[in-house]
Amino acid sequence: RPGAQQWVPPDADVPALAAAAPACRGCELWAPATQVVFSSGSPRAAIVLVGEQPGDREDREGEPFVGPAGRLLDEALEEAGVARDDVYVTNAVKHFRFVERGPRRLHKTPAVAHIRACLPWLEAELAAVRPRVVVALGATAARAVLGHDVTVGDVRGQVLDGPAGVRVVVTAHPAAILRLRDRADREEARAALVADLTTAGRAAA
Ligand code: URA
Ligand code: SF4
Numbered sequence: 001r002p003g004a005q006q007w008v009p010p011d012a013d014v015p016a017l018a019a020a021a022p023a024c025r026g027c028e029l030w031a032p033a034t035q036v037v038f039s040s041g042s043p044r045a046a047i048v049l050v051g052e053q054p055g056d057r058e059d060r061e062g063e064p065f066v067g068p069a070g071r072l073l074d075e076a077l078e079e080a081g082v083a084r085d086d087v088y089v090t091n092a093v094k095h096f097r098f099v100e101r102g103p104r105r106l107h108k109t110p111a112v113a114h115i116r117a118c119l120p121w122l123e124a125e126l127a128a129v130r131p132r133v134v135v136a137l138g139a140t141a142a143r144a145v146l147g148h149d150v151t152v153g154d155v156r157g158q159v160l161d162g163p164a165g166v167r168v169v170v171t172a173h174p175a176a177i178l179r180l181r182d183r184a185d186r187e188e189a190r191a192a193l194v195a196d197l198t199t200a201g202r203a204a205a
Contacts, residue, residue: 002026003117008124014043014088017124021094027117029095029110034059039090039125046204047082048131049073050122050141051091052173053110059096064089069175073137076174076190080197086204088129092144093118107175115144126166133159133204134166135197138173146170157196159203167203171196 004026009016018038024030037054040063057067065073077084093114098105110118122144126134136142142150145168146160155170162168171193180186 004120008120012124012128014039014125014128017121017128021121024094024121026120027095027114029093029097029114032098033095035062036094037062037064037091037096038094038121039088040064041088042085043088043129045086045088045129046132047087047135047200048126048129048133049087049089049135049137050145051089051137052140052175053091053093053114054096055107055175056096056098056105059098059105064091068178069173072174072178072190072193076193076197079194080201082197082201086201088125088131090122090125092122092141094121110140112143115140119144126164131204132167133200134162134168135200136168136170138171138176141173142168142170156192157199159199169196169200169203171200 004024007020007024007026009020021036021038037058054064055067058064093110097108097110099108134145136145139152145162150170152170152172160168172189177186177189180189
């Protein structure tokens with residue numbers, strides 16, 4: 001059976017999952033990537049933040065959300081009054097998917113097959129951390145967490161019922177906010193991210 005399941009140790013805590021992840025061959029994305037990017041933050045956090053996949057910087061450093069999107073996320077969490085100690089940060093897909101353009105590696109959105117292949121890791125993390133609230137950053141994360149497609153604009157900022165009784169808040173991906181060309185649009189999207197993280201913080205309290 002394709003997918004990560006056979007590499008995911010059963011009933012494992014977060015350190016054991018992170019230690020097992022480098023061996024994963026659940027899809028083809030491991031081969032061109034530098035390394036697996038697992039998670040960061042507290043395994044006892046009340047809030048789990050789920051991104052899409054590591055970016056170029058994350059692939060090189062082995063840590064999620066250390067690049068520009070991570071900086072925006074850190075600022076938004078602080079403005080929302082959510083302490084870094086209260087969050088565990090991970091991605092729906094644990095290897096960087098990219099296309100090479102000369103010396104540059106350009107992000108390529110993971111396919112549904114990659115999200116599905118990598119899902120056993122996310123499920124194991126959620127079982128280990130047992131957060132009160134999961135924040136899905138963007139459509140890829142929302143699909144992984146909820147198990148079906150949603151339109152971010154339709155559901156963002158609502159407190160949804162996710163699998164196994166966990167509350168889910170869907171919001172925009174910080175990288176998508178950074179890509180907005182118009183400054184006023186960007187400010188508005190940033191304020192909405194802060195509002196949604198504030199909602200998540202309240203739902204976790
Ligand atoms: N974007 C993501 O979705 N995850 C990261 O870790 C970095 C950027
Ligand atoms: Fe395994 Fe996920 Fe990496 Fe694919 S992306 S090899 S399923 S860890």
